[in-house]
Amino acid sequence: MTARIARLAWSAQVPLQCALARRFRRGRLFLAGDAAHNYSPATGQGMNAGIQDAVNLGFAARGSAGGFDAEVLLHSYEGERRAAAHRRLLLTRTAFWAEASTGRLPSWLRAVAAPRAAPAIPVLLGRRRLVAEAVRVISQLRVNYRHSPLSVEGTPPLHGAPHPGDRLPDAAVSVGGPAQRLHGLLARPGVHLLLQRDAAPPPDTANPRVTVLRLSNSPGRGLVAVRPDGHVGFRCGAADPAGLTGWLSLIGAAPFPPVRP
Template identity: 85%
Template sequence: MVAHRGREVTTAVDILVVGAGTTGLSLALQAHDHGARIRVVERRREPFRPSRALILHPRTLEVLRPLGVTDALLERADTAPTAHLHLGSRVVETRLADLALPDTAFPHLSLMRQMDVETVLARALADRGVTVERDTELIAARDDADSAVAVLRSRHGTEEIRCPFVVGCDGPASTVRACAGIGWHGRPYAEEVVLADLDLGGIATRADAQVFAGRRGLLFLFPLGEQATWRLLATRASASGPGRNFGQPGTAVPQAELQRLLNDAGMKARIERLAWSARVPLQCSLARRFRRGRLFLAGDAAHNYSPATGQGMNAGIQDAVNLGWKLGFVASGSRGESVDGLDTEVLLDSYDRERRAAAHRRLILTHTAFWAEASTSWIPSWLRATAAPRAAPAIPALLGRRRLVAEAIRLVSQLRVNYRRSPLSVEGIPPLRGAPRPGDRLPDAAVSVRGPAERLHGLLARPGVHLLLQRDAALPPDALAAPRVTVLRLMNSPGRGLVAVRPDGHVGFRCGAADPAGLTGWLSLIGAAASPPVRP
């Protein structure tokens, strides 16, 4: 650490993470566990409250599992949620647990406040010796060819950092994105969300979640309030036109107006205490790119969605897990050998190619869903207020078709996301038939490794690359020399093929018989062949 005219230039950091929400904390954990030295800064003095996100999807729990945090998360979550859907005078009960998802360890939606997710992730990071530096603001950042330069301001003064990478997890008004000169595609919504924590009379305090569909939009009540029993979330036409601080709680909503929302929804309950409220302007936007040189974007800094289908927190965490291992491999490898080669650029560019395409598809999904649940034009209004109540008697039968519901959850939770067109998805020679294709998510399954059957995802719940050998496959000699690779032989899988699984749970390489050159090339491509051992 060297002083320069009142500033300090720090070089003992590989990745500066800007923003300590769920995206930034997840990225810091993933990069740290794959060999990087991390620093996390957050401009807010205290964690952001109240929580806006309330749902964790199955795929999000899967990608967090190797970081050792899922047990703590599930302890705080409602993993057997029940919602009562009010369609006019009809009420339909919907259970969102024990879904027909046999290929995941988490066949349910989990109701959980964002504040609880952040608490678990921050504690895990602190256990690794990394603390969030609060009240520390990024003033400027730039790509300087062979490194990134960032200027920070805190109560201790101004500091300049030179490090390999800066990642902006700093929300819709991202400073990193502005400094990188990366623009947006998108537009604001004419509708907004109203949030409030309140105590209600005329409803049981331990009641399940309630959903009301009406001509003016949807109204949700979750028993997850932070300052009162209930969290209210309602969609409505914006009272003052499109806002500016998209996704951020704005002006308060008067109690009388909230009571009117409840009355219009047909709910016979009265507000006994209003703890807080806010209107939240919304936009659907996508950054034109997720990387410029050594500056990266993740989460809300890279994409903004409506709250429909609960994508925001989940998409950000999945961005973070995708990017974190790649930066970790490059950063830790650079301390042992040069990384100024084509392979490094291919690996770093793959983040934009993989996650921006996935974000674009989610944008279409959430935009369509939000139109159906919030638009006040005549078609969606008629669907909510007239068609849905008439169809209510058929809904239990539809929900009883567990596979149909499961397919919807697969789509919403990103279990169907694949990276088949990624340069990191490589088919060996000869190809392996009957296994997930390169780029696909590896499904969970019962496998036999040392005796009784075990669940595959449980065996892979640690950082690094996992090489799965079929029963009669030859062990590639280079695999034993790659310190970031764990080798498992699946005794209940006949054949001579192998599958290499990336740290984020996607298949990276497969072949139907020994292909040492192909495997070695793929390990070099992702930076696993020459990296130091994974930290415990």
């Protein structure tokens, strides 16, 4: 089957804007979504990034009303989300440059290098782990806030669990009954404390802002605290009441903020 373009009915030039705001916050004014960053259409990043901005800012604003240090919590929004937006901007710019730039190098990549590399594509697509990781990166499931002041490592550290700042992955878990999906259990708004099977109970289990889940199929004495946006905020390999209470106070989820000396 062959096709031939007889005539061009309509065409237009669409200006492409890629931009990142210098600041995401000034005082009580916050920027989110397209007001904070503009990406090229490559890989379709804008909507997901805007939603993540809103969720991150929403939990920070809510927690700042009762936090020990509201300024740290509010300032974390810019530190976390602007860094993520900057990395995303580099990705989309590079992808669009390779796809559509008329420069000599990208044109050569499309005309010469891509056809030569085409036979390797089926082999790469057959690598399930590689494909899965690429999907996670493109869909922004690999966004992390490891360098945020809200990401705290307890004492002793919990090895083998997601790092503070990482998004908590889904898994099949048991809380005393049939296996369930972890993300389904985290659907309730607020902070979630995930206790390993033999972990000591947290200092305050009557906190309405915190849901405690004991994972009976996870041996150990550790604890993972999950932020309202699904990212790990705190972890410890054994009981660390002071560390946990301090982190809960930091994000405004403690029953009562600690009294300043």
